[in-house]
Amino acid sequence: MNGHDIVIDVHNLTKRFDGRAVVRNLSMQVKRGSIYGFLGPNGSGKTTTIRMLCGLLTPDEGTGTCLGYDIRTETDKIKNRVGYMTQRFSLYQDLSVRENLEFIARIYGLARPAAAARAAIERLGLAGREEQVAGELSGGWKQRLALGACTLSSPQLLLLDEPTAGVDPKARREFWNEIHALANEGLTVLVSTHYMDEAERCHEIAYIAYGELLARGTVEQVIEGSHLTTYIVTAADANLSDLSDALSRTQGVDMVAPFGTSLHVSGRDADALERAIAPYRARGGLDWKRSEPSLEDVFIDLMGKARDNFQ
Numbered sequence: 001m002n003g004h005d006i007v008i009d010v011h012n013l014t015k016r017f018d019g020r021a022v023v024r025n026l027s028m029q030v031k032r033g034s035i036y037g038f039l040g041p042n043g044s045g046k047t048t049t050i051r052m053l054c055g056l057l058t059p060d061e062g063t064g065t066c067l068g069y070d071i072r073t074e075t076d077k078i079k080n081r082v083g084y085m086t087q088r089f090s091l092y093q094d095l096s097v098r099e100n101l102e103f104i105a106r107i108y109g110l111a112r113p114a115a116a117a118r119a120a121i122e123r124l125g126l127a128g129r130e131e132q133v134a135g136e137l138s139g140g141w142k143q144r145l146a147l148g149a150c151t152l153s154s155p156q157l158l159l160l161d162e163p164t165a166g167v168d169p170k171a172r173r174e175f176w177n178e179i180h181a182l183a184n185e186g187l188t189v190l191v192s193t194h195y196m197d198e199a200e201r202c203h204e205i206a207y208i209a210y211g212e213l214l215a216r217g218t219v220e221q222v223i224e225g226s227h228l229t230t231y232i233v234t235a236a237d238a239n240l241s242d243l244s245d246a247l248s249r250t251q252g253v254d255m256v257a258p259f260g261t262s263l264h265v266s267g268r269d270a271d272a273l274e275r276a277i278a279p280y281r282a283r284g285g286l287d288w289k290r291s292e293p294s295l296e297d298v299f300i301d302l303m304g305k306a307r308d309n310f311q
């Protein structure tokens, strides 16, 4: 891989607000044409990082490039080549789909705004809705329109900040099919999300908590790197909530998380976990199955560790 294959390459970024570091020493590399998922709890610094990458915020410390341009000194060049979809729907609610797209195409200075808007309408399956007022669209269609708007200028990199928050599963799936189609055409996509199923559709992911990047890699690498051992326990008639409380207090059990009618019981030390659960297994009435930790188990564990370090 050479330098041209890395679209985002930043090192030790730190950003403070009012003296408080909300992003700390963050380094990341994103490959061209990949879909890179950015995960982490609310307020962990995802939006702040995205804004530093596209030149909207200047880091207090750290260096790096985005699309080969310096994130401190060449921000105009970056902004011209990046499509940024913010968390809030930022189009005009009282303009139609077509009017919104044509307006944005004009802002970008595209030579043929009407043709560009029409092409986006076709590409995103918005045909038939072009005269509908944006404010009346459902959440899923609004997001699709926003995606159309931020790809109008043919950017090389898309930064999508929680694009599917509050969107129903079917619309989310279609949105992701579109993201994959764009990546197949060579676009690089950095997308923040709280949804585990979306994380699994990314080529690589990074998990950030309390401003620090705690894990990164493919989903498989992140799960493997957690070194968690996990059991799934289901109970015929025992009270899962009592069992969860008891297990949480047992040394060797680092995490207990309810998943429907079962509990995921995880530990960082496999032998200690085995010893911890042995009395419960001997008791009967519970069905224990060893399993691979889910991505969610790994993130809950990482967040717990980060909180311990932070306090």
Ligand SMILES: Nc1ncnc2c1ncn2[C@@H]1O[C@H](COP(=O)(O)OP(=O)(O)OP(=O)(O)O)[C@@H](O)[C@H]1O
Residues within 6 Å of the ligand: 017, 018, 022, 040, 041, 042, 043, 044, 045, 046, 047, 048, 049
């Ligand atoms: N302009 C600002 N001035 C002061 N504090 C800010 C500013 N922007 C963000 N913050 C704070 O920085 C922290 C990180 O916020 P950020 O929006 O980057 O997190 P996030 O991971 O994107 O969260 P979410 O998932 O809720 O969108 C938060 O505590 C937020 O309140």
